[in-house]
Amino acid sequence: MKRPVFLIIVILLIIVALAVVRVGFENSISTTGIELVNLQSQIKTYKKQNALLKEQYLETSSLTNLSSKAKKLGYVESKSQLYLSIPLPLALKQ
Amino acid sequence: MSWRYRFTLLIFLSLFILVLTRLFYWQVVRASELAVLGKDQYGRQMTLTATRGEIKTSDGFEIAANKLSYLVFTNPKEIKDKKQQAEQMSPLLEMDEASLSALFTLDRFWVPLKRGVENKVKDKIEPLKLPGIGFEDQTVRFYPEASLAAKLLGFVGKDENGEDKGYFGLEGYYDRQLRGKAGLAMVIHDASGRPILSKMSDDFGKIDGRDLILHVDRTIQFMLDSELKKGIEEYGAAGGMAAVMNPKTGGILALSSFPTYDPRHYQEYTDTLYKNPFITDTYEPGSTFKPIIMSSALDAGLVRPDTQCTSCDGPVSIGGYEIQTWNGKYNPNSTMIDVIQHSDNTGMVFVGRLLGLDRMISYFQKFGIGEMTGIDLQGEVVANMRPKEDWYPIDLATASFGQGITITPIELLTAFSAIANDGHRMEPHVVQSIQTPDGQKREISPKVLGSPISSKTAKVMTEMLVNAVDNGEAKWAKPKGYRIAGKTGTAQIPVAGHYDANKTIASFIGFAPADDPKFLMLVVIDRPSTSIYGAETAAPVFFRVAKKILTYYGIPPSE
Numbered sequence: 191m192k193r194p195v196f197l198i199i200v201i202l203l204i205i206v207a208l209a210v211v212r213v214g215f216e217n218s219i220s221t222t223g224i225e226l227v228n229l230q231s232q233i234k235t236y237k238k239q240n241a242l243l244k245e246q247y248l249e250t251s252s253l254t255n256l257s258s259k260a261k262k263l264g265y266v267e268s269k270s271q272l273y274l275s276i277p278l279p280l281a282l283k284q
Numbered sequence: 285m286s287w288r289y290r291f292t293l294l295i296f297l298s299l300f301i302l303v304l305t306r307l308f309y310w311q312v313v314r315a316s317e318l319a320v321l322g323k324d325q326y327g328r329q330m331t332l333t334a335t336r337g338e339i340k341t342s343d344g345f346e347i348a349a350n351k352l353s354y355l356v357f358t359n360p361k362e363i364k365d366k367k368q369q370a371e372q373m374s375p376l377l378e379m380d381e382a383s384l385s386a387l388f389t390l391d392r393f394w395v396p397l398k399r400g401v402e403n404k405v406k407d408k409i410e411p412l413k414l415p416g417i418g419f420e421d422q423t424v425r426f427y428p429e430a431s432l433a434a435k436l437l438g439f440v441g442k443d444e445n446g447e448d449k450g451y452f453g454l455e456g457y458y459d460r461q462l463r464g465k466a467g468l469a470m471v472i473h474d475a476s477g478r479p480i481l482s483k484m485s486d487d488f489g490k491i492d493g494r495d496l497i498l499h500v501d502r503t504i505q506f507m508l509d510s511e512l513k514k515g516i517e518e519y520g521a522a523g524g525m526a527a528v529m530n531p532k533t534g535g536i537l538a539l540s541s542f543p544t545y546d547p548r549h550y551q552e553y554t555d556t557l558y559k560n561p562f563i564t565d566t567y568e569p570g571s572t573f574k575p576i577i578m579s580s581a582l583d584a585g586l587v588r589p590d591t592q593c594t595s596c597d598g599p600v601s602i603g604g605y606e607i608q609t610w611n612g613k614y615n616p617n618s619t620m621i622d623v624i625q626h627s628d629n630t631g632m633v634f635v636g637r638l639l640g641l642d643r644m645i646s647y648f649q650k651f652g653i654g655e656m657t658g659i660d661l662q663g664e665v666v667a668n669m670r671p672k673e674d675w676y677p678i679d680l681a682t683a684s685f686g687q688g689i690t691i692t693p694i695e696l697l698t699a700f701s702a703i704a705n706d707g708h709r710m711e712p713h714v715v716q717s718i719q720t721p722d723g724q725k726r727e728i729s730p731k732v733l734g735s736p737i738s739s740k741t742a743k744v745m746t747e748m749l750v751n752a753v754d755n756g757e758a759k760w761a762k763p764k765g766y767r768i769a770g771k772t773g774t775a776q777i778p779v780a781g782h783y784d785a786n787k788t789i790a791s792f793i794g795f796a797p798a799d800d801p802k803f804l805m806l807v808v809i810d811r812p813s814t815s816i817y818g819a820e821t822a823a824p825v826f827f828r829v830a831k832k833i834l835t836y837y838g839i840p841p842s843e
Contacts, residue, residue: 241352242403248349248428253506273840 302640310373312448324682330744337438337493339454340503342716343420348437348455349424354406354419356397360388362416369414376408399425404607421547427457429566431446431546433505435560436539436714438662439547452558454589454714456662461607461718464493477625492721499535499716504528504803508538512807515825519790520813525562525693526825528833531701531795531804534710536659565662569608570775570795571627571818572806573686577635579745580625580647583737586638586659589744592617594629600630603678607633627772629685636684641675644683651699652709657695658733659712687783693833696793696804698733703746704769704795704804706739708732735751751797758792759821759829763831765841769801770794773820777811787811790818792826805829 249255310318339348356377363369370384377384377398399422406419421534425440425448438453450459469488508526516524525541541561545553559565581587588822597616600607609629615622623631636644648654654669670679682688694712702709711731718726737745749769753762758772773791776783789807795801805826814820 238352238403241350245351247428248346248426251345252428252430252432253502254345254429254432255509257506271835 286569311777319766332467332469332490334448334466334490335492336448337462337464337495339496339498341498341500341503345502347427347429347433347502349426349428350423353422353424354401355399355623356401357397357418357420358388358397359393359394359416360390360395362615363388364415372412372414376405380424393636409770427547431544433539434502434544434547434634435541437547439550445695452662454562454661457660458496462522465491481633488564495719496715497717497719498714499530500538500714501537503836504833505538508829509540511829512826513542516810519809519815519821521809521811523810524808526805526807527562527693527697528803528805529697529712531703531704531801533711534701534712535716536712536714537803540583560661562661562693563661566665566667566692567789568688568690568775569686569696570773572626572687572696572791573772574624574632575703575745575749575771576651577632577684578620579703579737579741580644581639582744583644583741584639587620587635589621589748592619593623593634595634596630600633603676605678607681610707621748621751624748625756625773632684633681636653636680641672641680643830644670644680650734651702652733653695653699657694657698657712660714663771665692686773693806693808697804701804702736702795703742704801707737707742709734709736746798749794753794758820761824761827763827765843766796767798767832768794768796768830769798772823774816774818786816788816790816790821792818792822796830796834796843797839798805801834802839
């Protein structure tokens with residue numbers, strides 16, 4: 191007679207314990223959706239900043255832009271080059 | 285007892301069949317429809333557009349990239365003072381007030397106002413906190429180098445469904461690789477509209493486009509573009525085109541054509557400017573074609589560099605036509621070296637006759653004349669060779685000096701690659717490798733299209749071309765100290781059954797350094813007005829670009 195009562199109490203305790211754990215767990219994750227939205231919003235912001243910076247970088251480093259800026263600053267094209275070494279001929283005259 | 289029992293059983297059975305039928309109706313017949321309705325109740329399905337792949341030059345610079353932009357939309361029902369709001373937004377969106385007011389009066393919940401709005405404009409509108417105005421993220425194609433290599437790149441427009449689609453050039457040819465595949469995302473949310481963590485799928489099925497890494501060298505492209513443009517203006521030409529190729533791999537290092545357009549604002553230009561004449565237009569190549577005929581005769585063992593021309597002492601008469609030299613001067617007993625140096629038409633007729641029609645057609649096939657080169661750009665055309673039975677003696681004679689035969693510039697460049705590359709003709713290619721979004725690279729290997737001439741013939745022909753540059757009409761423009769192999773061309777333009785005497789297509793084709801070519805280049809100037817000759821128009825442009833490329837590659841003069 192004692193055994194079933196003990197068993198029922200144990201089962202009830204387990205049920206209560208699991209219920210408490212579940213409530214606790216669900217409580218802890220209940221705000222995760224909001225956090226997720228915040229994280230996604232941050233990702234979006236960083237992605238946007240990255241895209242805008244990349245656009246600026248490409249525009250600034252384009253040869254078309256660099257060339258026109260160089261002209262404005264007074265740079266001129268070098269017309270002659272000085273070579274420090276000239277390759278030797280394949281056969282030398284004795 | 286028994287009939288009551290049976291009656292009850294029948295009722296239960298009927299009810300069971302009824303339930304079963306109803307279940308079949310809901311779960312099989314209307315299953316897909318109800319599934320959609322169900323999904324709509326707990327989430328929403330959205331199409332995720334794949335990011336278009338980028339096009340990068342050989343230095344890794346994104347010559348075609350993606351730019352963030354916005355679609356500005358409105359819910360007219362939320363706007364109270366429509367007139368005032370139209371006044372405020374008109375200068376910002378660069379739309380007239382009347383159009384905006386008309387859109388604000390529409391009886392709809394969502395009305396698009398303007399696409400492709402830049403971030404700086406959005407930053408000006410947002411602080412105004414205007415009611416009923418929203419922004420949707422979009423990407424638009426962005427070409428940071430503006431019109432540089434525009435005809436090589438093509439542009440991105442819209443297809444019949446309003447989706448992005450590449451047209452012309454690389455954007456057109458590689459559209460399927462670049463565009464990727466759109467995905468569907470199911471965003472499941474709670475009663476207040478917040479997404480639920482465990483039930484949210486992100487980019488399901490979305491595959492971003494692949495990137496293209498080109499053989500194109502941005503610096504060479506820039507030099508070619510600016511020098512060609514300068515040349516066209518200087519020589520009062522109607523247009524011009526040029527391409528630089530690595531003869532050992534077939535990789536296109538640069539390709540330019542003028543007049544051109546800005547792919548960022550392609551709508552503002554006429555359709556005729558979109559095509560790339562270097563691959564879509566045929567022309568009579570004139571004297572730049574002579575090395576092809578000469579190397580064929582050399583390869584067939586019919587002539588040697590010192591073979592003397594026996595019919596170069598005056599005009600040659602064929603089938604009622606008289607063939608003269610370009611300057612009216614005749615050099616009896618010219619060698620083949622002289623024929624190329626002086627660009628002697630009568631000397632080439634002598635070579636053409638020795639070669640004969642069968643061998644000439646056979647070498648044309650080996651050089652790929654009359655065939656697609658297989659370049660990876662949209663719109664390549666080819667002028668078919670006329671059948672053998674339609675060739676008359678005069679056709680054989682004129683083809684020997686590049687008249688009466690039509691080819692595309694890319695065909696000539698590819699054929700010439702055999703002379704610059706030990707007799708091996710390479711397939712021209714713009715794309716070097718294709719990169720998947722996860723970083724895997726697929727290299728496109730150089731392809732030999734054929735070997736029309738032997739290595740020995742290629743070397744002999746190269747020396748003849750070096751001599752033509754050093755002692756020919758264009759020697760004044762050649763950069764000192766470099767061994768450059770090349771040939772001028774002044775082709776007459778056929779107009780209504782005859783050749784126009786004053787309008788020509790001036791060209792120059794060549795490679796350098798002659799002993800170990802790093803590049804092969806063809807410059808074509810369309811109808812120059814200051815001089816009709818290639819030696820005075822196309823050649824200087826060629827040599828100016830060649831000098832810059834040699835300096836850029838760090839190649840010192842060898843002589």
